[in-house]
Structures are given as C-alpha cells and as structure tokens.
Amino acid sequence: MGLVGRHELRSLGTRLSRWQKIALGLFISFFVIYVTSPYDGSLRAFFRFQHSVARDYYQSQRPSDGWLYRKQHYPINPDNDIGVIIKTGYGTKHRMPQALRALSNESFFPDVLVVQDFPVIPEQKHYNLTNDRTVGKGLEIIDILGWNLERGALKGREHLERIYKYRNLRDAVEAEEWVLSEGLGRTIGWELDAMKFLPALEYAWNTMPKKKWYIMIDDDTYVIKSTLSLLLGHLNYGQPHYIGNPVGDYKGRFPHGGSSVIMSGATLRNLFEWHPEIAAESNLESPFAIWGDKLLSTTLMKIAVYLDETYRRFFNGEHPWMTRMWIDRLCLPLMGFHGLGDKESMEQVGEVFKDQPGPVLWSSLAKIYGVSDYQTFIDVPIRPNINYVGRLDEGSTTIENVAKVEDCLDICDRHSTKCLAWAYDPNNKRCDIAPWAILGDLADGRFSGVNGKLGKRLVDRCHAPH
Known part of the structure; x- marks a missing residue:
C-alpha cells in the first residue's frame, strides 16, 4: 500500500507543470507558516480581518433575521444567568444612581458589580437595584485598582506614573479633599480606566463564577434585556464567545467598550483558570495601555479567543436621537445605547424602554419616539x-x-x-x-x-x- 501511494505521488508530480509545482509548493509553505504562527500574530490577524470583511459584506447584502425567532437551544434567564460589570470613575460617579435605576427597571434585574478607580465613599453605600418586584437588591462596589495593587498583580510597576496618579486620587478621596479629587478624577480618569478591564473581569469571575454570560458596560450605557435574551439564547455559553461592536484595524481589532462587551462564562474560565499566566502578563501591561478594551482583546487573542463580528449589527454606540439606523440592520434587535452621561438622558431612556413588549428593533425606534x-x-x-x-x-x-x-x-x-x-x-x-x-x-x-x-x-x- 505504501509503495502504491508513493508511486501515485510520483505520477502526480510528473503530470504537474513547472508553474503548478511552484504554486503547490508556495501553498504548502504558506499553510505551514500559518499554522505554526502565534495565535495573536500579525499573519493570522490579517486573514481573520479579511474573513470578517468578506462576511460583513455578505451580511450587508443579504441581511437575515429569521434565525433569531427559531427555537433557542441555549435559553437563558437574564436576571440570573448574566453578570453585569459597570465601570465608573471618580469623575463620572454622579452617573451611577441614574444608571442603576435604569438598569433595575421592570425589564432587567441582574447581578451587578460596580468597579471604580477610587475608594468607596459614604454616598455609595446607598447604591442598590430597586424595582416594583422588590424593595432593593444589594450590589458590590469595589476599588478595582486598589484591589489589583493589594494582591500584588502590579508588582514591579508601583513606581510608574499612572500608579502614582491613582494613589494621589485615592489619598485625596480618603482625606475628603473633594475639590482636589474632582480635579484629579476629570484629568486622569481615561488613564485609570484602561487599567480596570482585566482585574474587573477576574474579580467578577471570582465573585460570580457560575454566570453563563458576563457583560461589561460603562456608566453611561443602557442595555435592553429582550435583545440580550434573544441573541444569547442562540449561543452556547459553554463555548468561548467574545462579541461586541468592532473598531480598529487588523493589528488590534477590539470591541468598543461603550457599546458593551459580552463574554461567555467559558471565555473567563479559559483565561483566569486555564491561562492565569496570560492574565498576569496583561495586568503588568495595563499601566502602559491606552485603551483597556484593546488590551482585553489582545489578551484573549493569546488564548485563541477572538472577537466574533458576526453579531456586530446588534450593537450601538450612540444615544437614541443620534443612533444611525442602517439599511442592513433595520430588522435586527438593538442592544442598547451609549453616551447617556447626563441625568435626564439616562432617566428618559430607562422609562421609555422598560415596558417595551418583545424585541426592540432598530426600525422600531421611530415609532417608539413618535x-x-x-x-x-x-x-x-x-x-x-x-x-x-x-x-x-x-x-x-x-x-x-x-x-x-x-x-x-x-x-x-x-x-x-x-x-x-x-x-x-x-x-x-x-x-x-x-x-x-x-x-x-x-x-x-x-x-x-x-x-x-x-x-x-x-x-x-x-x-x-x-
């Protein structure tokens, strides 16, 4: 049998032309280089990006929504099966009461973790989720940067400028120097935000380890329960999933944090239980990161978990009146809104969307707003x-x-x-x-x-x- 196989290969080789042999050799060489290249390398990233572009073009030309209303193989109870992580900072802490009130309306009452860049202050002790079904539901608030430092995840980085900035803010808050705290919070908030993503997810995994899904949002983001339930019920939470609103080029494709980032429990398990050394390396990179959502993406690439752009059309990074209703997504459900930083915007959106029957489609926005x-x-x-x-x-x-x-x-x-x-x-x-x-x-x-x-x-x- 071996002799026959070798004879057939020699016969094939004699039948191929010179250029065909060159093409075959190049293909084999490229295949070997591709499969042996690192998961997060430029070569694989380039071809993943091109594949996403091609698939996005196909979806834009042939939009489909029928699959959403077929039987769900992985139905969820969003109040029990989703862990919500809200990122806030000292400069934006005033948004939290409205954000929690909107999140805990009649349509959504999940388990929530609030992560921030300053110690818990007295007024935050009154934070809770309250709706018509219950008096209140407690939630945990944590200074996630302080936690990360205390456990030694930033060992060797304590001398860096960004760490000094955090400590200055922490000391000002603890000394109740509110004017100084406000100034520091507005000035350095974006730098400290980049350091929250990975420790926030790890803390959530440690304190809410049995959730099927985890969603990370900003304090000016509103998510719609019906869309979450409809989409996630079709996805296997036992497999690694990482979805959101993609931005960036092929070298660093990542989901826009303000539009919300969704990960399955399997994704967090893979990172924090199976590859803790990767998470540790990325924590050490965080004091240098410009965007925390990009650092999260490059970290997950190292364990072969990539941003899935199949569901990009569900996500929205605008507030309602500036939301762009694209031709190729009118029939799809809308995940939520971003940019609701002022009190009136968040309160209004929370009231408008808490009693919506069924999925909220992009095309239904006009009717909802008259x-x-x-x-x-x-x-x-x-x-x-x-x-x-x-x-x-x-x-x-x-x-x-x-x-x-x-x-x-x-x-x-x-x-x-x-x-x-x-x-x-x-x-x-x-x-x-x-x-x-x-x-x-x-x-x-x-x-x-x-x-x-x-x-x-x-x-x-x-x-x-x-």
Missing part, C-alpha cells in the same frame, strides 16, 4: 429645518454643486438601494446621502428626508417573533 413612519416620507418627501443623516463618515457620500433641494432628493432616489436618508444645505449647495437614517436633528435652513420607499420595503421583510 417620529413619522416611512409612508409619510413617501407622501411628503422634503422636510425643512431638520437633518435625518446626522454625523458623516466614510459610509456617507457628499455631492457638491447641487443646484436645488429637489436635485438632492433625485440623487437619493437614483441610489434607491443605498440611500436611506439625504440632507441638503442650500448655502453650500451640498447634498449628503447615507445608507442610514437618524430620528432627526434640528438644522436651521437645511432640508432633509428619508427614502420612504426603501425603508418601507425593508421593514416589510422583517420577521416577527412567534
């Missing part, structure tokens, strides 16, 4: 003093020297599958079109509209929950 539906834009396509495009980026298109507003409307109509909203500035003769629409932003002197025909056609294809 904005005109797509049919009204078919009847009256041009609206004055408003902008339905919002923030421009590489996904939008700007056309200069457009004579009048009707011409801008015609341009959007000609891009009937790629233009969901348009805006016209008569002073600059500029027309902006985009594959998304926002609820509407006041813009004196401008004109704008939504492609009602496209929007109506898209939402008519949405599946409904059984």
Whole structure:
C-alpha cells in the first residue's frame, strides 16, 4: 500500500507543470507558516480581518433575521444567568444612581458589580437595584485598582506614573479633599480606566463564577434585556464567545467598550483558570495601555479567543436621537445605547424602554419616539429645518454643486438601494446621502428626508417573533 501511494505521488508530480509545482509548493509553505504562527500574530490577524470583511459584506447584502425567532437551544434567564460589570470613575460617579435605576427597571434585574478607580465613599453605600418586584437588591462596589495593587498583580510597576496618579486620587478621596479629587478624577480618569478591564473581569469571575454570560458596560450605557435574551439564547455559553461592536484595524481589532462587551462564562474560565499566566502578563501591561478594551482583546487573542463580528449589527454606540439606523440592520434587535452621561438622558431612556413588549428593533425606534413612519416620507418627501443623516463618515457620500433641494432628493432616489436618508444645505449647495437614517436633528435652513420607499420595503421583510 505504501509503495502504491508513493508511486501515485510520483505520477502526480510528473503530470504537474513547472508553474503548478511552484504554486503547490508556495501553498504548502504558506499553510505551514500559518499554522505554526502565534495565535495573536500579525499573519493570522490579517486573514481573520479579511474573513470578517468578506462576511460583513455578505451580511450587508443579504441581511437575515429569521434565525433569531427559531427555537433557542441555549435559553437563558437574564436576571440570573448574566453578570453585569459597570465601570465608573471618580469623575463620572454622579452617573451611577441614574444608571442603576435604569438598569433595575421592570425589564432587567441582574447581578451587578460596580468597579471604580477610587475608594468607596459614604454616598455609595446607598447604591442598590430597586424595582416594583422588590424593595432593593444589594450590589458590590469595589476599588478595582486598589484591589489589583493589594494582591500584588502590579508588582514591579508601583513606581510608574499612572500608579502614582491613582494613589494621589485615592489619598485625596480618603482625606475628603473633594475639590482636589474632582480635579484629579476629570484629568486622569481615561488613564485609570484602561487599567480596570482585566482585574474587573477576574474579580467578577471570582465573585460570580457560575454566570453563563458576563457583560461589561460603562456608566453611561443602557442595555435592553429582550435583545440580550434573544441573541444569547442562540449561543452556547459553554463555548468561548467574545462579541461586541468592532473598531480598529487588523493589528488590534477590539470591541468598543461603550457599546458593551459580552463574554461567555467559558471565555473567563479559559483565561483566569486555564491561562492565569496570560492574565498576569496583561495586568503588568495595563499601566502602559491606552485603551483597556484593546488590551482585553489582545489578551484573549493569546488564548485563541477572538472577537466574533458576526453579531456586530446588534450593537450601538450612540444615544437614541443620534443612533444611525442602517439599511442592513433595520430588522435586527438593538442592544442598547451609549453616551447617556447626563441625568435626564439616562432617566428618559430607562422609562421609555422598560415596558417595551418583545424585541426592540432598530426600525422600531421611530415609532417608539413618535417620529413619522416611512409612508409619510413617501407622501411628503422634503422636510425643512431638520437633518435625518446626522454625523458623516466614510459610509456617507457628499455631492457638491447641487443646484436645488429637489436635485438632492433625485440623487437619493437614483441610489434607491443605498440611500436611506439625504440632507441638503442650500448655502453650500451640498447634498449628503447615507445608507442610514437618524430620528432627526434640528438644522436651521437645511432640508432633509428619508427614502420612504426603501425603508418601507425593508421593514416589510422583517420577521416577527412567534
């Protein structure tokens, strides 16, 4: 049998042309190099990124939501099966009462851990989750940087500038020097935030080790329970999962922390129980990190857990009125909102979304906030003093020297599958079109509209929950 096999290989070799042999040799060489390269190396990162780009393009061209409403193989109770980690800092601590009130509304009452960069102060002892079902539910608050230092996870790094800054803030808080504390909190908060991610997750794993899922959010982020339940019920929490709103290039792809980051219990187990040395190395890197969410991502790459971008269209990094409702996600559920730093915004969002029946879709935002539906834009396509495009980026298109507003409307109509909203500035003769629409932003002197025909056609294809 061995002789026959070698004979067949020699025969194949004689049949191949010179260029075919070269191509085969190059393929084999590349394959060997790829499989022997490190998990977090540039080569593997590059091809993972290209694969994500290709898959994202396919999903944008053929959006699908039907799978969400099929039978869930891993159903969860979000109040019991999800551990929520809220990151806050001294400069933003005023957000916490509203964030907890919104989180503990009638729709969501999970186990919560609050991690911060300063010692617990008296007013925080009154923090709890309270809703109509119970008087209150306690939660733990921890100075996560102090905990990390005390346990020796930053041994050898105590002399670094960022550690000194933390200690100055800690000492000011303990001395009740509130003016100095406020100044330090605003100035160094972003630096200390980068050091919270890994110890926060490890502390959560130690204190809430039986959760199927862990979600990390900022103190100005609101998450929607129905979306969490619907998505996570289709994912096996016994397997490593790491999902979020991706940013960055292939060298350091990571989920935007403000949009929320979701990890399965298996992911935390793999890191903190099976590879504690990797976690220890990353803790030592944290005083130099610019972004903690990127450090988390590069840490998980070392244990072959990569950001899964399949579910990127669920995540949102904006507050409701600036949320961009893209063409390719109108039928999908919305994970939540970010940028709710002021008291009124968080309270309003908490009240609006606590009693929503069923999943909150991107396309349902307009109805929830009382904005005109797509049919009204078919009847009256041009609206004055408003902008339905919002923030421009590489996904939008700007056309200069457009004579009048009707011409801008015609341009959007000609891009009937790629233009969901348009805006016209008569002073600059500029027309902006985009594959998304926002609820509407006041813009004196401008004109704008939504492609009602496209929007109506898209939402008519949405599946409904059984």
